[in-house]
Structure formats: C-alpha cells, structure tokens
Amino acid sequence: MTTIRSATLVHEGKNRFSTTTGTGRTFVWGDDRKAGEMSPMETVTVALAACSAMDVISIALKKRQGIDRYEIRVRGEQREEYPQVLTRVDVTHEVVGPRVDEEAIRRCIELSATKYCPVNAMLSAGATEVHHRYVVRRTGAEPFEAEGEVIVTGPHRRPEIVA
Numbered sequence: 001m002t003t004i005r006s007a008t009l010v011h012e013g014k015n016r017f018s019t020t021t022g023t024g025r026t027f028v029w030g031d032d033r034k035a036g037e038m039s040p041m042e043t044v045t046v047a048l049a050a051c052s053a054m055d056v057i058s059i060a061l062k063k064r065q066g067i068d069r070y071e072i073r074v075r076g077e078q079r080e081e082y083p084q085v086l087t088r089v090d091v092t093h094e095v096v097g098p099r100v101d102e103e104a105i106r107r108c109i110e111l112s113a114t115k116y117c118p119v120n121a122m123l124s125a126g127a128t129e130v131h132h133r134y135v136v137r138r139t140g141a142e143p144f145e146a147e148g149e150v151i152v153t154g155p156h157r158r159p160e161i162v163a
Contacts (some may be wrong), residue, residue, distance in 0.1 A: 014143040041078055044123075045089060048130070049074040052091055053120040055112035056105075063108070064098030070137065085127045087155075098140035105136050109150045124154030 006022035009029070016030035016037060030037030049072045058072055070093070077088040095105050113120055113132045124130055130153045138144040 045076040059108040067097040094135040096137040112133040
C-alpha cells in the first residue's frame with residue numbers, strides 16, 4: 001500500500017507562499033523571519049529532527065526509559081554552490097531522567113537512523129552525511145552522564161530505498 005502526501009502552495013506576493021497540506025495543516029514559506037515565514041532548508045533539518053525524535057521517544061518509552069526531558073539539537077551545513085544542498089547534518093539527542101540507560105538510548109537512535117526514519121533515509125541516500133549523536137544524563141540515586149556518536153549515515157549510502 002502506498003501513502004499519498006500532498007500539499008498546495010499559493011503565491012501571496014514577493015517570496016511568500018502559503019501552504020495547505022492534504023491533511024489540512026497550514027504554514028507559510030518565505031524569507032521574512034519576523035513574519036514567521038519558514039525557510040525550506042531549515043524545515044528539512046527540523047523534519048529530520050522531528051522524524052527521529054518521534055521514533056526515539058516511542059522506542060524509549062517501550063523500553064521503559066524514565067525520561068524527564070528529551071531535546072534534539074540539529075545543525076546543518078549547506079554548501080554555497082548550486083544546488084545548495086545540505087552536505088552534513090548533526091543530530092544530537094539529549095535525554096535526561098532517573099532511569100535512562102545509555103545503551104538503550106543508543107539503540108533507539110540507531111533504530112531510527114537505520115530503519116524507521118524516512119527523512120533520514122532520503123537525506124542519507126543523497127548528498128548528505130548525517131551524524132547521530134547523544135547526551136545521556138541519568139538523575140536520581142545513581143547519577144551518570146555520557147555522550148557520543150551512535151552512527152553516521154549517508155552520503156549515498158542507502159541505495160536500497162531508491163531502487
């Protein structure tokens with residue numbers, strides 16, 4: 001079965017476009033940050049973070065990880081030459097809680113990066129190298145802190161998804 005994703009963009013003047021998705025969500029694309037307009041390339045990095053976050057938190061909760069706070073920081077490097085693609089994206093998951101296990105969180109991130117997140121799969125199949133990192137802070141009776149890189153995906157390393 002195939003899922004259809006759709007949207008309609010309407011030009012509203014200058015470099016501003018309003019968008020309505022097939023599911024009824026709306027937002028605005030453009031260059032005016034003060035007006036809340038969104039940059040297409042920034043939204044690609046946000047989409048990667050959101051896709052991965054939804055995977056990781058779902059898996060972590062199934063693994064009974066006691067999470068008080070979960071945050072993702074994402075940073076993308078975009079080349080100057082056209083097409084101005086993202087060449088590298090760093091995705092750092094910061095997980096804090098009383099029962100957070102470093103290996104469990106590493107595995108959640110790995111599963112998202114290699115199996116579940118379609119945004120990561122698309123970027124990794126193209127010109128983008130994606131670095132998946134973590135910071136784990138266990139609070140409570142046995143405090144612990146660790147950080148590291150889980151996996152690097154891309155560039156051009158996911159041919160099975162575009163075949």
